Amino acid sequence: MEFLRVIDLTLSLNGNPILDHLNIDFWKGHIHAIVGPNGAGKSTLAYTIMGLDGYQNIQGSILFKGRSINGLSIDERARMGMTLAWQEPARYEGLAVQHFIRASAKDKSDHAINDVLEKVGLTPKDYLHRAVDKSLSGGERKKIELASTLAMKPELILFDEPDSGIDVSSLRKIFNIIHTLKAMGTTVILITHSLDVLKQADHAFLICHGQLIDKGDIEKISRYFEEECMSCDHKNVPDPKENP
Amino acid sequence: MDIDQIYKAANLLSTFHDPEAPKLSINLNRVVDSQLTKGLDVDTRETESGVDVQINIQKGVVISRPVHLCFGVTDEQAVQRIKMDIHVEEGAQIQVMAHCVFPQAVDVKHLMDAVITLEKNARYSYLERHIHSQDGGISVIPNARIHLGENARFRTDFELIQGRVGLIDMNYETICAAGSVMEMTAKINGTHDDIIRIHETGHLNGQSARGVLTTKVAVRDRAKAEVHNKLTASAPKARGHVDCKEIIQDQGTAVAIPIVEVNHPKAHVTHEASIGSVDSRQLQTLMARGLSEDDAVELIIQGLLS
Numbered sequence: 385m386e387f388l389r390v391i392d393l394t395l396s397l398n399g400n401p402i403l404d405h406l407n408i409d410f411w412k413g414h415i416h417a418i419v420g421p422n423g424a425g426k427s428t429l430a431y432t433i434m435g436l437d438g439y440q441n442i443q444g445s446i447l448f449k450g451r452s453i454n455g456l457s458i459d460e461r462a463r464m465g466m467t468l469a470w471q472e473p474a475r476y477e478g479l480a481v482q483h484f485i486r487a488s489a490k491d492k493s494d495h496a497i498n499d500v501l502e503k504v505g506l507t508p509k510d511y512l513h514r515a516v517d518k519s520l521s522g523g524e525r526k527k528i529e530l531a532s533t534l535a536m537k538p539e540l541i542l543f544d545e546p547d548s549g550i551d552v553s554s555l556r557k558i559f560n561i562i563h564t565l566k567a568m569g570t571t572v573i574l575i576t577h578s579l580d581v582l583k584q585a586d587h588a589f590l591i592c593h594g595q596l597i598d599k600g601d602i603e604k605i606s607r608y609f610e611e612e613c614m615s616c617d618h619k620n621v622p623d624p625k626e627n628p
Numbered sequence: 629m630d631i632d633q634i635y636k637a638a639n640l641l642s643t644f645h646d647p648e649a650p651k652l653s654i655n656l657n658r659v660v661d662s663q664l665t666k667g668l669d670v671d672t673r674e675t676e677s678g679v680d681v682q683i684n685i686q687k688g689v690v691i692s693r694p695v696h697l698c699f700g701v702t703d704e705q706a707v708q709r710i711k712m713d714i715h716v717e718e719g720a721q722i723q724v725m726a727h728c729v730f731p732q733a734v735d736v737k738h739l740m741d742a743v744i745t746l747e748k749n750a751r752y753s754y755l756e757r758h759i760h761s762q763d764g765g766i767s768v769i770p771n772a773r774i775h776l777g778e779n780a781r782f783r784t785d786f787e788l789i790q791g792r793v794g795l796i797d798m799n800y801e802t803i804c805a806a807g808s809v810m811e812m813t814a815k816i817n818g819t820h821d822d823i824i825r826i827h828e829t830g831h832l833n834g835q836s837a838r839g840v841l842t843t844k845v846a847v848r849d850r851a852k853a854e855v856h857n858k859l860t861a862s863a864p865k866a867r868g869h870v871d872c873k874e875i876i877q878d879q880g881t882a883v884a885i886p887i888v889e890v891n892h893p894k895a896h897v898t899h900e901a902s903i904g905s906v907d908s909r910q911l912q913t914l915m916a917r918g919l920s921e922d923d924a925v926e927l928i929i930q931g932l933l934s
Contacts, residue, residue, distance in 0.1 A: 436912055458915040459924075468916045474909040477873070478844075479931025487927055488917030515931070529913070536917050 387412035387571050388433070388466075388540060392444035395432055395594075402428045404594035405444070410540075415562060415572045417585035419605060421613050425594040426575045427471065430542040433573075434468040435461050448540070465539035471548045471575075473529040475517050481528055482512040489535035500531040503564070505557045522549035530561060540571045547578050559584050579606055631660050634700035637731040638759050643696055650691065653698040654679050656708055661698075665691060668722070678709035678739075685750075687717040697726040704734040712742040716750040718777075723753040731759065733766040733794070740770040746780035746808075754784040760791030764820055767795040774801065776808035778834065786814040789933045793822035793851070800827070806834030806863070813842040815933045818851030818880070829858040832866035832895065839868045846929040847880030858887040861895035870899035875906055875929060 388410040395403040402425050410416050418426045432439040433446055435458050446453050453461055467488075476484060485500060486492050498508040504527040514520065516528055526549055533541055546562070547555050562584055565572055574581055582588055588605040590598045590613070598608055631653060635641045643649055644661060652670055653661035657679055659672045667689030671682040685691065701708050716722060730736050746752050760766055768788070776782050788796060793816060802810045810830055818824050824847070830839040841857045859868040874882040884901040906928050914924035 434916055437908060457921075458912055459918055459920050462916050462918040467918075470909070470913065474907065474913045476910055476928060476931050478934045479927065480934070483927070483931065487914060487919055487923075532917060 386410065386447075387449065389447040390429070390433070390444070391447065393429075393432065393446065394443040395428065395439065395441070397438070402594050403432065403442075406591070406594060406596055408589055408596060408599075410571060410573060412571050413566065413569050414587070415566050415574065415585045417574045417576055417582045417588040417602070417605075418591060419576055419582050419588050419609055420591040420597075421577060421616070424592045426577070426591060427544050428594075429591070430468060430544050430573070430575050433542060434458060434466065462536075462538075466542070467533050467536055467538040467540070468542045469529050469533050469544065469546070471545040472522070473525040475525065477515065477517050479516050480512065481514050481516055484516045484528065485532045485535050488532050490537045491535070496535065500534040503534055503561060504528070504531045505554065506531070523551060523554050526550055527554065527558075530558065534561070534565075538570060540573070541565065542573045542575065544575045545578075546574060547576070547581050555580070579610070582606055582609070630702070631655050631700065634698065634702060634729045634731065638698070638727045638729045638757075640696070640698065640727060644698065648693075649696060650693060651696040651698070652681070653700070654710070655700050655702060656706055665693070665695075667691065667720070668695065675709065677707050678711070680711040681713070683712070683714045685716045685720040685722045687747075688719045689717075690721040691723070694723045694725045697724060698729065699726065699738070699740075700729040701736050701738065702732060703736070704732050705736065707737045707739070709739045710741070712740065712744075714742065714744045714752070716744075716746045716752050716780075718747040719749045720747075721751040724755070726754065726756040728756065728758045728768070730766050731761055731791075733761045734763050735765045737767045737769070740772075742770070742772040744772060744774040744782070746774070746776050746782055748777040749779050750777065751781045752783070756784065756786045758788040758790070760788070760794065762792055764792035764794045764822065766792070768793075768798070769796075770798045770800075772800045774803070774810075776802065776804045776810060778805045779807040780805070781809045783811040784813070786816075787933075789815060789817040792820060793818045793824060795823045797825040798827065801829040801831075802839070803831045804834060804837040804839055807836050808834060809837075810839040811842070812840070813844075815844045816846075816853070817929065817933055818845065818847040818853055820849045820851065822847070822851040824851070824853040824855075826854070827856045830860070830868065832859070832861040832868050832897075833863060834866070835863045836865040836867075837861075837863060838866070841868075841870045843872045843874075844932050845873075845882065846875045846877075846933060847882050848877040850879045852880070853882040854885075855883065856885045856887070857899070858889070859897050859899070860889040860891065861897045862891040864892055864894035866892065866895040866897075868897040870897070870901075872899075872901040873932065874903040875932060876903060877905060877925060
């Protein structure tokens with residue numbers, strides 16, 4: 385059974401169609417990649433699935449575990465088992481890493497909090513009491529956000545540009561975690577325009593101007609993306625909320 | 629309610645029962661406990677509605693353990709007037725933790741007038757933590773005038789994040805001599821119809837004096853906050869910064885009035901102030917982890933005020 389179904393999904397922002405009659409089925413326990421050029425609607429699709437503010441006035445349906453989630457709030461969707469890791473994680477003045485992670489953790493014990501920090505390559509004693517604020521680098525905040533999603537133990541995780549702001553060695557760690565999540569049965573959706581990230585997926589969906597262009601195995605989609613998209617002079621209408 | 633219940637409300641039982649801990653405990657207008665340490669002189673005089681306190685730290689004395697002060701009112705209705713005169717002699721150092729505990733307050737006024745003087749090279753750190761009832765029937769009106777001698781260091785943190793604020797109207801002013809350092813921070817969480825008024829002023833009068841005024845306030849429901857931060861710099865290499873952050877939710881209102889005044893071409897003062905709702909990205913991230921909107925807002929505010 386499809387774990388997550390996007391059915392005839394259309395979303396217009398400021399009169400421009402950003403998602404245009406999109407149909408995609410995501411399978412449980414797989415790593416999926418949504419790939420496409422800038423402004424194709426990739427992040428918008430992730431935000432719409434998560435139900436972020438401004439992304440709820442849709443046409444079509446989104447079914448999660450066989451149930452329509454149209455109209456559900458972000459936290460209701462999260463409590464059903466899905467979450468989103470942002471391209472640029474939020475900063476929280478004064479909020480300690482341990483409290484940030486514990487807030488979403490299924491297991492709130494110290495051991496569990498330490499465990500997820502270690503999994504993302506951060507030494508707990510160096511980070512637990514630090515604030516999730518501008519004193520952390522973008523890469524550190526990304527790892528802490530990832531730790532918080534691991535602590536939540538979601539059934540579905542949407543990763544928006546997981547390589548953004550990450551150095552090469554950290555990126556390898558993140559790729560390992562993505563595969564660990566898959567081994568744990570978590571369904572992963574990677575939003576990317578990076579071929580390195582795309583290669584981590586089991587299969588991919590190529591979208592452009594909010595429409596599904598192609599889908600299939602990674603080799604096929606990579607080739608299409610490299611040969612057709614990178615040289616294409618088509619200009620997408622960007623999501624005005626993403627690029628205010 | 630006895631004094632132990634005040635200690636319990638403030639989680640201070642072990643501190644105030646520690647025979648070695650330097651402390652002074654006042655319930656309304658009575659000194660109920662006092663423990664001094666070498667080099668720390670404390671003189672108290674009970675008045676009709678409070679206590680006059682004189683504290684002197686002798687020259688060169690470094691008091692390694694924090695000195696705990698407890699100002700409590702166990703009554704539901706009362707006026708408490710505290711006068712403090714604190715003198716830190718040359719090179720002396722002290723860290724004071726003041727606990728202002730009003731767990732039963734229905735109509736209580738706590739008035740504090742303090743004069744704090746730090747001589748050359750002295751250090752004084754003052755954490756003032758308020759624990760109030762949930763009733764909101766309390767008015768806290770602290771005034772302090774602080775004089776810093778050459779190379780003195782002064783730090784004060786005012787926290788009112790447990791229980792209802794009621795009315796707070798604080799006014800602190802610090803005058804800084806050459807090479808001295810001043811940090812004044814206030815963190816207050818207002819709800820219901822609480823009223824918060826903060827006036828913090830620093831005068832960097834001496835060469836290379838430095839100062840930071842930091843205010844963090846959250847106002848929810850119908851609470852109102854008004855923050856006046858003023859920092860003046862009048863000497864070469866004087867450096868200062870004013871930072872005011874206010875979060876508003878519901879029908880809360882907030883005003884920030886930062887004033888920076890520079891009277892010397894080699895002095896430099898900066899300021900930043902922000903007032904607004906909880907950041908949407910912060911909120912949605914926590915909601916995407918399964919927190920309700922209310923719980924997410926609470927966590928963000930607790931972080932800001934932590």
